[in-house]
Amino acid sequence: MRIFVLALLAMFSFVAVPKTFSAIPDGHLRLYHTHTGEHLDIVYRHGDTYIPAALAKLDHFLRDHRTGEVHHYDPRVFDVLRDAEQAVGRADAEIHIICGYRAPESNEYLRTHTSGVAKHSLHMQAEAIDVRLPGTPTLKFRNAAMALARGGVGYYPASDFVHVDVGPVRRW
Numbered sequence: 015m016r017i018f019v020l021a022l023l024a025m026f027s028f029v030a031v032p033k034t035f036s037a038i039p040d041g042h043l044r045l046y047h048t049h050t051g052e053h054l055d056i057v058y059r060h061g062d063t064y065i066p067a068a069l070a071k072l073d074h075f076l077r078d079h080r081t082g083e084v085h086h087y088d089p090r091v092f093d094v095l096r097d098a099e100q101a102v103g104r105a106d107a108e109i110h111i112i113c114g115y116r117a118p119e120s121n122e123y124l125r126t127h128t129s130g131v132a133k134h135s136l137h138m139q140a141e142a143i144d145v146r147l148p149g150t151p152t153l154k155f156r157n158a159a160m161a162l163a164r165g166g167v168g169y170y171p172a173s174d175f176v177h178v179d180v181g182p183v184r185r186w
């Protein structure tokens with residue numbers, strides 16, 4: 015019996031070893047904001063642990079470019095961007111940001127001056143980002159984001175961007 019237990023322990027310790035080698039890769043993003051002209055190259059997650067200082071930089075980078083207001087982002091949306099980019103074979107390529115956080119007054123302004131802006135847009139919860147990936151057809155990026163099924167994905171062909179959020183899974 016003792017030998018059996020020892021064998022079992024040995025087996026488990028052996029099995030446990032490879033896990034350290036298959037750790038979750040770091041979360042890395044390269045971004046360009048089309049409205050502010052700023053670039054950001056950042057590791058925002060080590061393995062499965064988000065890095066608070068990096069998230070603060072991302073929050074500032076994705077501030078409302080009209081009002082300057084900053085809102086804390088749900089970091090899962092960064093993982094969606096990163097994983098969609100990886101899925102289209104463009105890991106670490108620079109993603110262009112069309113819109114990040116939207117203060118309520120900005121959202122209201124857009125809603126009354128443009129079409130396709132929701133009254134309770136998840137941009138106001140800092141849970142949505144509008145992007146395109148130059149060099150990859152936006153439709154392809156949209157399909158990759160949709161396949162992840164981690165939130166909403168909206169496609170805006172006329173303006174050539176895709177909306178991703180971490181709200182309920184839906185598409186438009």
Ligand SMILES: [Zn+2]
Nearest residue numbers: 142143144177
């Ligand atoms: Zn959007």
